[in-house]
Every structure is written in C-alpha cells, then in structure tokens.
Amino acid sequence: MNEPALIESARRGDLDAFNTLVVAYQHQVYNLAYRIMGDEAAAADAAQEAFISAYKHMAAFRGESFKSWIYRIVTNACYDELRRRKRRPAMSLEGLVDDSDTEIEYDIPDGQATPEDRAEQRELADVIQAGIETLPPDQRVTLVLSDVQGMSYEEIATITGANLGTVKSRLSRARAKLRDYLMASGELLPGISRLKAEQEVQ
Amino acid sequence: MRFFGKKLTDEQRAEELFSPYIDGQVTAGEREFLERYLAAHPDAREKFEILKTAVRMTRRLPAVKAPRSFALPRSMARKPSLTLRLYPAMRLATVAAMALFAFALVGDLATASRLVPAMPAAETVVSARLTEAQVTEVPTPEPFGVAAPAATPTATGAPTALALESTTAVTATPAPAPAAAAEATTVVTEQALADVGQARNAVEPTPEPGPAVTTTNTVTTAQQIDALRVAVFGLAGITVVLAAATLIVRLRIH
Numbered sequence: 001m002n003e004p005a006l007i008e009s010a011r012r013g014d015l016d017a018f019n020t021l022v023v024a025y026q027h028q029v030y031n032l033a034y035r036i037m038g039d040e041a042a043a044a045d046a047a048q049e050a051f052i053s054a055y056k057h058m059a060a061f062r063g064e065s066f067k068s069w070i071y072r073i074v075t076n077a078c079y080d081e082l083r084r085r086k087r088r089p090a091m092s093l094e095g096l097v098d099d100s101d102t103e104i105e106y107d108i109p110d111g112q113a114t115p116e117d118r119a120e121q122r123e124l125a126d127v128i129q130a131g132i133e134t135l136p137p138d139q140r141v142t143l144v145l146s147d148v149q150g151m152s153y154e155e156i157a158t159i160t161g162a163n164l165g166t167v168k169s170r171l172s173r174a175r176a177k178l179r180d181y182l183m184a185s186g187e188l189l190p191g192i193s194r195l196k197a198e199q200e201v202q
Numbered sequence: 203m204r205f206f207g208k209k210l211t212d213e214q215r216a217e218e219l220f221s222p223y224i225d226g227q228v229t230a231g232e233r234e235f236l237e238r239y240l241a242a243h244p245d246a247r248e249k250f251e252i253l254k255t256a257v258r259m260t261r262r263l264p265a266v267k268a269p270r271s272f273a274l275p276r277s278m279a280r281k282p283s284l285t286l287r288l289y290p291a292m293r294l295a296t297v298a299a300m301a302l303f304a305f306a307l308v309g310d311l312a313t314a315s316r317l318v319p320a321m322p323a324a325e326t327v328v329s330a331r332l333t334e335a336q337v338t339e340v341p342t343p344e345p346f347g348v349a350a351p352a353a354t355p356t357a358t359g360a361p362t363a364l365a366l367e368s369t370t371a372v373t374a375t376p377a378p379a380p381a382a383a384a385e386a387t388t389v390v391t392e393q394a395l396a397d398v399g400q401a402r403n404a405v406e407p408t409p410e411p412g413p414a415v416t417t418t419n420t421v422t423t424a425q426q427i428d429a430l431r432v433a434v435f436g437l438a439g440i441t442v443v444l445a446a447a448t449l450i451v452r453l454r455i456h
Contacts, residue, residue: 012286013279013280013281013286015274015276015278015279015280018274019273019274022271022272022273022274023271023273026268026271026272026273027265027267027268028265029268029272030266030267030268030269030272031265031266031268034266035263035266040269043266044268044269044270044272047268047272048272051272051274052274052278055274055278055280056280059286121264124259125263125264128259128260128263129263132260143260146225147257147260147261148260148261148263150261153225153227168221168222168227169218171221171222172217172218172220172221172222175220175221175253175256175257176217176220176221176253178256178260179252179253179256182256182259183252
C-alpha cells in the first residue's frame with residue numbers, strides 16, 4: 001500500500017483511495033474505540049464517525065502520520081461520547097437484552113493454545129477491560145494508547161494534545177489504579193504465577 | 203522532590219517512577235534512585251513487580267476485530283473542491299500564457315531589429331514635410347530588451363537623421379533655437395505620421411517609387427509593431443496574474 005499516494009488521492013476526494021485507508025486501519029481504530037468505550041455498539045459508532053469525519057476533513061490533513069491523525073479523531077469521538085454519557089446518564093437498552101450469545105471476536109492466534117487457555121485468556125481480557133472502564137477518561141485513553149495500542153509517550157502527547165509530563169503522570173496513575181483493581185478482583189495472582197513460570201522457563 | 207507543588211516522600215517518589223521506569227522513560231538519576239530504593243524496600247519491590255505484571259497482561263490483551271467494514275458508501279463520495287478541480291486547468295493556462303508571451307516577445311524583438319536598417323530610406327521623404335512644430339518630445343514605445351534611445355540634440359543646426367526603432371524615422375529640420383533643439387528628441391507624432399502619408403501622396407506621381415514605397419511599408423510595419431507590443435503587454439499581464447493565482451492555489455492545496 002502506497003500510503004502517501006492514497007492520502008493524496010483521498011485529499012482530492014477519491015473515495016476508493018480513502019476506503020483503502022479505511023480497510024487498512026479499521027481494526028486498529030475499532031480496537032482503540034472498543035477499549036475506551038467498553039461496548040461494541042459505541043465503539044462501532046465512534047469508529048464510523050471518525051472515518052466519516054476524516055473523509056470530510058481530508059483536505060485539512062497536513063502530512064503528519066495518518067495513523068496518529070485517525071487515532072486523534074476517534075479518541076475525540078470517544079471523549080465526546082463519554083462526556084455525553086456523563087451529562088445524561090441513561091439506562092442502556094443493551095443492558096436489558098440478553099447478549100450472552102453475542103461474543104466479541106478476539107484476534108487470538110491459534111498457536112498451541114488449548115480451548116481452556118483460550119477461555120482463560122478471554123476471561124482475563126474481560127476483567128482487564130472492566131478495570132480499564134473504571135478509570136477516568138483521560139487516564140483511560142492514555143493507558144489504552146500506551147499499553148493496548150503500543151504508542152510512545154510522544155505519540156500519545158500528539159494524539160491527546162497533552163504535554164509529555166501530563167502523559168507520564170496520567171499513565172502512572174492509570175496503571176496503579178488498574179493494578180489495584182486487578183489485585184482486588186484476584187485476577188493478578190494467576191497472572192503473576194504464570195508469568196513467573198514463564199520467566200523461570202526462559 | 204516536588205510533584206505538582208507537593209513535596210513527595212521517597213516512597214511516593216518511587217511509586218511515581220514505577221511506570222516510566224517500565225517504559226525506560228527515566229533519567230539516569232531517577233533510575234539510580236529507584237533501583238537503590240527497591241533494593242532496600244522489599245515491599246516496594248513487590249508492588250513494583252505486581253505493576254509490571256499488570257502492564258504485561260494489559261499489553262497482551264487480544265486485539266478486537268471490527269464487527270463490520272467501515273468503508274464509506276459510494277453515496278458519500280464528495281466532489282473535489284472547486285479549487286482542486288481548477289488547479290490543473292490553471293497550471294496549463296499559465297504555461298500556455300508564458301509560451302505565448304515568450305513567442306510574442308521574440309517576435310517583437312525580431313521585428314524591431316529588422317526595421318532599424320530600413321529607417322534611412324524613410325527619412326529622406328519624411329524630413330521634407332516635417333516642420334519644427336511637428337517635432338515633439340512624445341515618447342515612443344520601446345521594444346522590450348532594447349534600450350531607449352538617448353535624447354539626441356540637434357543643436358548643430360545641421361539636419362540630423364534619427365532612426366526611431368519602433369515607428370519611423372525622421373530628420374528634424376534645423377532648429378532655430380539651439381536651446382530648444384538641444385532637448386528635442388525627434389519622435390514622430392500621429393500628426394507627423396499623417397504627414398508621412400501626405401508625403402507619400404506627393405511622391406506618388408513621380409516615376410521614382412523607391413522612397414515612397416519604403417515609407418508606406420514603414421508606417422504599416424509601425425502599426426503592426428504597435429499591435430504586437432500591445433499583445434506582449436497584455437500577455438505579460440495575463441501571465442503574471444495566472445502565475446500568481448496558480449501559486450496561491452498550490453499553496454492552499456499543499
């Protein structure tokens with residue numbers, strides 16, 4: 001994929017070129033939105049809104065990293081939704097529907113994991129996700145960008161518009177809170193023993 | 203150490219450094235402090251290890267696949283802005299205007315240089331019809347790239363032939379007042395050109411057509427040159443305007 005050429009064409013209004021970029025980034029963008037919002041429907045809305053907004057404002061895109069740009073847009077969409085929810089807390093209809101049959105599709109590599117391992121991974125992922133959702137929006141976004149999306153402090157500062165010191169401080173607090181949550185839920189103990197076992201093997 | 207205006211204890215300072223230490227975002231001094239502190243405080247060491255585990259587990263979270271495609275439908279395709287659509291045409295028009303300008307400029311210079319050797323022939327006929335009043339200081343348009351002729355004084359009293367590079371050439375009659383004559387640049391006004399026509403008529407009955415024909419040709423060529431020069435000026439203006447507009451659009455796009 002020749003990203004600069006696609007970006008240039010998209011800036012001129014070429015929808016096919018833009019959709020090629022969408023296909024390239026949609027899983028990452030959705031994953032980011034899902035980890036911040038915590039539910040599929042809201043994440044899908046935020047991701048779709050972000051891509052529509054990006055297409056409308058492609059002419060304003062100024063040669064930075066497209067990934068950082070689209071992440072910034074989806075992060076802002078998530079912030080807006082979280083603020084809206086805070087202002088008008090409403091009972092979610094989804095909570096009233098039995099969604100036990102609809103499972104999130106994780107991208108877990110098959111490898112040599114047994115079904116039990118995979119189930120355990122799912123369970124752990126759900127607990128960590130629940131812990132992330134207890135964090136205030138600023139800390140949540142920073143933690144997701146850093147530890148889920150693997151972005152550097154500088155990239156996070158660019159995306160969130162915060163300075164490096166603030167990023168460092170938010171991340172430090174977010175990790176400490178998540179650690180405390182996982183400890184309280186008892187989920188860290190098996191994790192610690194497993195990691196210790198892995199370290200011993202290495 | 204102060205953190206957001208508050209003085210931190212060593213324990214608090216160490217806790218603040220756990221996270222950046224994991225990411226390798228501490229200074230040499232901070233690293234030294236934390237490692238020394240952890241070595242001396244087993245409780246802190248354990249808290250640090252648990253934090254590291256939590257971070258590792260978060261980093262291992264499986265990616266969530268998008269439930270559907272977010273590609274935009276064809277109905278959302280937007281037309282490129284007018285500026286973007288016009289840009290290629292403007293660029294082409296600028297290049298075309300530049301080429302035409304260059305062509306007209308070369309034509310103007312070539313015509314002007316061809317005309318200069320033909321001037322003396324015209325002088326002979328025209329000089330007889332010119333009076334002192336018809337010799338004025340009206341400036342004549344100069345061809346591009348050709349230096350304007352310096353004012354040529356006719357103070358000597360002798361007829362002086364002056365080759366006018368753009369229109370025609372005349373010889374001023376001897377000036378009665380040397381001072382006035384000294385300033386005179388002998389340029390033919392439209393009236394003088396009309397007289398050139400009369401001169402041609404006067405000459406026509408004679409069996410020697412040489413000088414008269416030359417004058418006619420010179421006047422015609424002068425008109426052509428004037429037209430050419432207007433075209434050159436016009437093209438220069440258009441080229442400048444187009445180039446500026448194209449540059450502005452280009453800056454807006456990029």
